[in-house]
Amino acid sequence: MTDTQAPKKPATPRTDIAPSDGETGRVLQVERRDFTQLVPEGRKRVQSMRGFDECYTDIVDYIIRCTHRIWDERDVGLIYSHYTHNCVAYTTMGTMYDRETHIRDTIQRLVEFPDRRGMAQQVIWNGDDVNGFYTSHMTHGLGRHTEPGSWGKPTGRTYCTRTVADCMILENKIYKEWIVRDNMGPLIQVGLDPHVFAQGIAQKKFDLGETVLDLTENRRLLGQYPPESEADLSIAHNAGEEQLLEWLHHIYNKRMFGKIHEIYAPNCQWHGPLMRELYGVASVLHQTMRLVALLPDCSFVPQHIASVDSEEGGTKYAVRWVMDGHHLGYGSLGAPTGHHLFVMGVTHFHVKDGKIVDEWVVYDELSMLVQLKLAAIQAAA
Known part of the structure; x- marks a missing residue:
């Protein structure tokens, strides 16, 4: 499966389900489930999950359960069994190129915001266990700024932010991830000046040799022609x-x-x-x-x-x-x-x-x- 395209015909049903007993044989959906129904105990596997740990019954259960285990139960070491060593994570503030950076970043965030909770809102997905799964996992993160760290002296104020993590997964391991987090929102909520904070980050990036590449042509227009009349539909599945x-x-x-x-x-x-x-x-x-x-x-x-x-x-x-x-x-x-x-x-x-x-x-x-x-x-x- 490429970065932009999943299999045209997933091998397993993509529709979702019903009662909280999890015995309907369909993949879980998030919106109308309490957390205990999203990570049920004793639920039978309802989807082919070749190479995945036995505790995971479908791909939605996998992404919600392993996220909770790592971030809320603090079993950060599970990143070793749930990410490849060379997993690349693209974020709005930079790119991480290896598993150890994931672990360091996770520990730092957990220490700076120790009562943070990430609550799943939606998981939209496609793919299968042969070609790989793709999940788009949206969460609301709530917490307080109570420890010193990258945000400076703790303010004690609460925040709420929205994050979407898109993951490519094969045989229990995430091998590519895109993390889009609204960092501006919580920064303002805890009372920090975004311009001062952004200036500090920019100066550090510059000191490390990072520069901005200014391309004057983004190909929305081809010369003096108007935009293409029709969209590129090559990534669509239906x-x-x-x-x-x-x-x-x-x-x-x-x-x-x-x-x-x-x-x-x-x-x-x-x-x-x-x-x-x-x-x-x-x-x-x-x-x-x-x-x-x-x-x-x-x-x-x-x-x-x-x-x-x-x-x-x-x-x-x-x-x-x-x-x-x-x-x-x-x-x-x-x-x-x-x-x-x-x-x-x-x-x-x-x-x-x-x-x-x-x-x-x-x-x-x-x-x-x-x-x-x-x-x-x-x-x-």
């Missing part, structure tokens, strides 16, 4: 995924923002960075244009899409994407600087009766701010 990719292409690359009025339900909800919770089509329209306005020459490139039929009705989709452009517009990052910006994000959609009723989008404004600070330091040097 007609529903193809339609969603078409919608996103029209909105983000063709700038046809009026499409939002056609495809979102009047009573839709939008859940975004900084834990914003908004309602209605007008809110979705404004927040979508708000992001594009920051880098108005950007291209929007979906890198992976997965979907599961939802027991709540309709279908849930997970899209991992990147945006590439320049800081040419006003917004939350301040006056335009012209510096290059790269945004990595994940969006979960719930589509019912042909309309989007829920959107959860995660990207990191702190990462964008660090990029601008680093570019300024580089230019000054």
